[in-house]
Amino acid sequence: MTRTTAKSWFWRGARDSLPFIFVAGPFGLLFGVLAAEAGLDLTMIFTFSMTVFAGSAQFAALQLLREDAPTLIILASALAVNLRVAMYSASLTPYLGGAPLWQRALAAYFTVDQSYSLSIVKFETEPAMTVPQRMAYFFGTSALIAPLWYTATLVGAVMGSQIPDSWALDFALPIAFLAMIGPMLRTPAHIAAALVSIVVAILAVGIPYNLGLLVAGAAAMMTGAQVELMLKRRGLFS
Amino acid sequence: MTNAGVPFDPATVWTVIIGLALGSFALRFIFIGMVGSRAMPEWVLRHLRYTAVAVLPALVTPLVIWPAATGGVMDTPRMAAAAVTLAVGYLVKNVLAAIFSGAATLYLLLFLLGG
Numbered sequence: 001m002t003r004t005t006a007k008s009w010f011w012r013g014a015r016d017s018l019p020f021i022f023v024a025g026p027f028g029l030l031f032g033v034l035a036a037e038a039g040l041d042l043t044m045i046f047t048f049s050m051t052v053f054a055g056s057a058q059f060a061a062l063q064l065l066r067e068d069a070p071t072l073i074i075l076a077s078a079l080a081v082n083l084r085v086a087m088y089s090a091s092l093t094p095y096l097g098g099a100p101l102w103q104r105a106l107a108a109y110f111t112v113d114q115s116y117s118l119s120i121v122k123f124e125t126e127p128a129m130t131v132p133q134r135m136a137y138f139f140g141t142s143a144l145i146a147p148l149w150y151t152a153t154l155v156g157a158v159m160g161s162q163i164p165d166s167w168a169l170d171f172a173l174p175i176a177f178l179a180m181i182g183p184m185l186r187t188p189a190h191i192a193a194a195l196v197s198i199v200v201a202i203l204a205v206g207i208p209y210n211l212g213l214l215v216a217g218a219a220a221m222m223t224g225a226q227v228e229l230m231l232k233r234r235g236l237f238s
Numbered sequence: 239m240t241n242a243g244v245p246f247d248p249a250t251v252w253t254v255i256i257g258l259a260l261g262s263f264a265l266r267f268i269f270i271g272m273v274g275s276r277a278m279p280e281w282v283l284r285h286l287r288y289t290a291v292a293v294l295p296a297l298v299t300p301l302v303i304w305p306a307a308t309g310g311v312m313d314t315p316r317m318a319a320a321a322v323t324l325a326v327g328y329l330v331k332n333v334l335a336a337i338f339s340g341a342a343t344l345y346l347l348l349f350l351l352g353g
Contacts, residue, residue, distance in 0.1 A: 019332075019333045019334035019337075020333070022334060022337055022338075023333075023337065038246075039246055040246070040251060044248075044251055044252070044255065047255055048255050048258075051255065051256075051258075051259035052255065052258045052259050052262050053262070054258075054262050056297060057258060057262060058258075061254055061258055063306075065246060065250070065251065065254065071250055071253050071254060071257075074254050075254060075257045075258060075261065078254075078258050078261075079258065079261045079262065079265065081297070082261075082262050082265055083265065083293075084289060084290070084293040084294075085262065085265050085266045086265040086266065086268055086269065087286055087289035087293070088266075088289060088290070089265070089266045089267070089268060089269040089270045090268075090269035090270075090273070090278070090282070090286050091283075091286040091287070091289055092269075092270055093269045093270050093273050093274070093278065094277070094278060094283065096270060097270060097273060097274045097276070098274075101271065104267075104270045104271050104274070105267060105271060107270060108263060108266040108267040108270055108271055109263060109266065111266040111270070113290070113294070116290065117290060120290075165307070166348070168307065168315075168344060168345070168348060170305065170306060170307040171305065171307070171316055171319065171344055173301065174298050174301045174302050174305075174316070174320060175319060175320070175323050175337055175340040175341060175344070176337065177294050177297060177298045178298055178302075178320055178323040178324045178327065178336070178340065179323050179326075179327045179333045179334075179336035179337045179340065180290075180294065180327070180333060181290075181291065181294050181295055181298070181324060181327065182323070182324050182325070182326065182327015182328040182329075182330075182331070182333075182336050183327050183328070183331040183332070183333060183336075184290055184291045184294075185291065185328050189288070190288065190291045193288040193291045193292045194291050194292075194295045196292075197291070197292050197293070197294075197295035197296040197299075198295045198296070198299045200296065201295065201296035201297075201299040201300060202299060202300075202303070205300055212296070213293070213296050213297060216292070216293075216295075216296035217289075217292045217293040217296055218292075219292075220288065220291070220292030220293075220295070220296065221285045221286075221288045221289060221292040222285065223288075223292075224285070224287065224288030224291065224292060225281070225284040225285045225287075225288060228284060228287070229284070
């Protein structure tokens with residue numbers, strides 16, 4: 001019984017992830033193309049996508065490799081870009097923390113923007129879900145996207161510099177992120193957080209090594225939490 | 239594009255890949271793996287609710303205002319595409335619709351403005 005319902009939740013996760021095919025596909029392709037153009041070989045590019053499995057951090061690392069930045073700076077900056085997955089991990093913990101360790105370790109690997117944003121909305125709106133059902137849904141959201149990500153990277157790496165600049169693939173990343181942000185703006189607290197995030201990111205652009213991103217993220221999280229508290233006191237937050 | 243086509247020192251690249259792989263996994267594992275089912279305080283959860291909406295706009299903003307493809311010069315098609323993507327995502331609450339609207343805006347304006 002549990003097994004069959006878990007199975008159906010897995011497929012619901014996979015189905016809900018379908019729109020992200022149009023994100024992970026071009027995005028992976030783009031990483032492969034840019035990495036090949038920069039001079040990385042196929043083994044490097046494929047290992048990169050398989051083991052790191054984090055689009056924005058991979059792009060950041062690639063950019064800094066091209067700029068001949070010191071290795072430690074590259075690692076610190078790319079991990080800073082990826083710090084948000086630690087916050088995702090913490091945010092998922094109340095929902096998935098009861099699962100066996102090996103499942104949590106596997107879930108950790110698959111924690112990315114797409115699996116997180118789909119799952120957290122599902123878990124919040126369906127409080128009756130059991131831990132195995134949640135895990136099944138979570139893995140379902142990566143079942144198509146992760147293999148697609150690896151494949152697209154490899155295809156991009158093989159295509160290399162043959163893609164014309166007129167495709168403007170460079171803007172696939174911002175469009176993908178912005179498309180995710182729109183539906184997240186559910187309450188005034190979320191909107192306030194997003195606005196602070198944008199303003200601080202602009203003001204902090206001079207801070208080196210991507211640290212401005214962390215400053216903006218922290219300021220925006222505190223803003224969201226404070227606005228939520230304020231609205232709750234007035235009975236306006238549901 | 240300064241060193242396009244010139245291979246990096248492979249040792250540096252592998253150091254970055256392995257370090258990033260281990261570091262990224264550690265970041266993802268730290269809470270879900272170590273904290274497990276222990277309850278987290280409400281103030282932590284209240285901040286975490288805003289994680290995505292706090293970090294992603296800060297990540298995107300510089301890419302929109304100073305796009306790498308134009309050498310960091312503000313660019314009407316990309317600004318417009320960003321605005322349309324965000325607006326459609328907010329109003330329609332559909333990621334795919336937002337992506338298509340944004341991409342259509344970008345291609346249309348690049349075509350019209352001869353980008």
